[in-house]
Amino acid sequence: MPIRLKLLGAAKEVGRAGLLLDVEGEQVLLDYGVSLKGNEPEFPLPVQPRNIRVSALSHAHLDHSGALPLLYVSARPPLLTTPLSLSLSELLIRDFMKLSKYYIPYELEELEKMKDHAVPLVYNEVYEAGELTFRMVDAGHIPGSSMIVLETPSFTIVYTGDYALHDTCLLRKGDSGAIAKADVLIMETTYAEFDHPPRDVVEKEFVSSLEEVLSAGGIVLIPAFAVGRAQEILCVLAKHGVSYPVYVDGMARRANELIAESIDLLRDPRLFEKALDMARSIEDWDDRKRALSSPGVIVSPAGMLKGGPSEYYMEKLMDDPRNAVFLVSFAIPETPARQVIETGVYSSATKKGIVKARVEWFDFSAHCGRSELEETIRLTKRSASIVLMHGEEGAEQVVYRYATESGRRAYAPSAGEWLEIEL
Template sequence: MKVKLLGAAQEVGRSGILLTLDDGSRILLDYGVSLEGEEPQFPLPVKPKEISFVSLSHAHLDHSGALPLLYVSASPPLVTTPLTLSLSDLLIRDFLKLSKYYVPYEYSEVKGMMENAVLKGFNESYEFGGVTVSLVDAGHIPGSAMISIDTGSYTVVYTGDYALHDTCLLRMGDKSALSKADLVVTESTYAEFDHPPRDWVEREFIATVTEVIEGGGTVLIPAFAVGRAQEILCVLAKYNFPYKVYVDGMAKAANDLILEDSHLLRDPGLFEKAVGMATKVRDWNDRKKAVEEASVIVSPAGMLQGGPSEYYMEKIMEKEKNAVIFVSFAIPETPARQVLETGVFASPTKKGMVKARVEWFDFSAHCGKSELIETVKISKSNAKFLLVHGEAEAERAMKNYVEEQGREALMPALGEEVEIEI
């Protein structure tokens, strides 16, 4: 078989992996955009009419945001979970609405994407010719899946983004598919270090938030609308946080969609409690009220780039009693990264030093170093690994782990097509 990386090659973002099987079938795994920098970066082009089918691992834009391009001139089947489809629709439509730059597709192509979806739950199969595709719980965000492709002769597993640790929101990913794969196409985002124990992170986070609130301050938590916002709400609910919590922006719509599929969560009851204890921000009056009282505000955008969090940051940044707490990786060249590195916040309407307390907590929903090594150890002794979705140094670290365990590892460059004998 052949594998060509259209994106996520020694970089994080704009995932796109094209498989060409020995029978000529062409399978596209994810097709996302990179939001690093001023304009979105798209993956390398592919001819939609030559694609047998597409499979989407999860809804985040760095995996889904370029998919509508495939439906400008063709209509390939899109295999994914029902929740991933609905969350992708939410995120892509918001991406189009907020874009201040040219995006090479329109809402009609998003509609085409939705209409060509083939929806499968975890461990359900899709047959195409002699190929069987199964989706396995990845433990990354609600609805996220590893994609297993069985050709009859060999099995390829694409991890997408995955986690082998439990969180408040989700159970860890299902390892079973990883142990059966002949080729593992794996993310290597955090191959160079481990995440701290989740219980410790939660307790430190709760202690910090409580301290700020009890000092009369407002806490802004910029969070990704899908995944991280829900995790933070669950942590607050788990510790019976007694103070006012607001939720704003697209996280509200994501909460509603995830509630419809709450059986996918680790503790549906905890999530229902978390959503119930948070006050939805309905309008500008609610926003003004939230920043004037000792409260916690969970709001997209996680990078302080657009969304209500930008407004909240402008309002809370100049008072030392307030705090902004980051709970996600800060993408380079974003306002969030600038605040963490320089203490300066800049938006289209305001720029200045942040006097409020600034903190960062590692609530990652990706595998850390030990979990990636565990993936290698539980794989077949003759399994091969193809590394994606990591900066070059992280992929090199992952390559070393794979080779130390006696397996072969490949880390192709962008646009490079490698032939793999299995």
């Protein structure tokens, strides 16, 4: 029996990941996220929630989780995910609902139902639904992130979600063991066009730039995603023993607490404890003023300078050339961060102008680079079928060529197209 598969989004694009599988007569939904590029969120293609036997969430980021509550308007499918992905996705979805209330076709009631129907799975714990067996394995992308492994008596499907095959300060690299068993591998391709520089080099450059600004009396703003990147940066600062005050603001504070509850998932729990001891949580406006009054480091969402307290800090710090803004997240087009990197101009609803503070970008990516994506292909069986998603068209093509040259069947489907794979 062939399997059928349809991308509901993240086809030749990054954002609103969603994937519908038709396996042994059962429908399975893997991830259901939103895209946050423009002013209005974009949702993935619709599904019929009543037909879904099982849904599963790879990790908390909104481009994978933001549309999931929609399923619970009219149905009650079980949602498989790790306990940490569940708590972190709730944090992010609640914030998303606050920020974009007019555009969201579900309410808190649906989010509550989603939580009620969640089936928390630790890594390698098995969930069975008829002939289908599900398992989550560590994806090495953010705390709690998973690859989803779906087995039947006759074949294995592996969905990587977002993943990395390199260690970071925060996380061990993803568990690539399941990839070798996959008959169908559905993989992300975000950074297929280049390799990330080695982590130790990035860290050294980052810390040396930081010391330069701080010792000359400046303040360094580090806009960072609340979940994942903020904690990675705090670990880097703790590891290198930065001697100036380090502040953390916005949703990153709550994310720190939730991640601390699952501290054993981290590569070096003691380093994270040290990072949390070092970081001072900003609780009110007096704290914010204090953070802006003397040399120090401020880690705050939003990573792309769109929303969150990082906007406030940016507007306070950008006019003084002693200060600096260190961008540590990928900046998608049409975001203030991307504009700052490309043109040196910052603009928001409340302020527009040339940034006089020093601007630098550091590649702290938590995704595979090109070599890791190629390594992934080499890990698969020669008979494996490879389905590409979660990358711009050019990126998907790079992996497509590599996979076909390596003798694998590869597919880069468009959104909404049913793909039939004969096994």
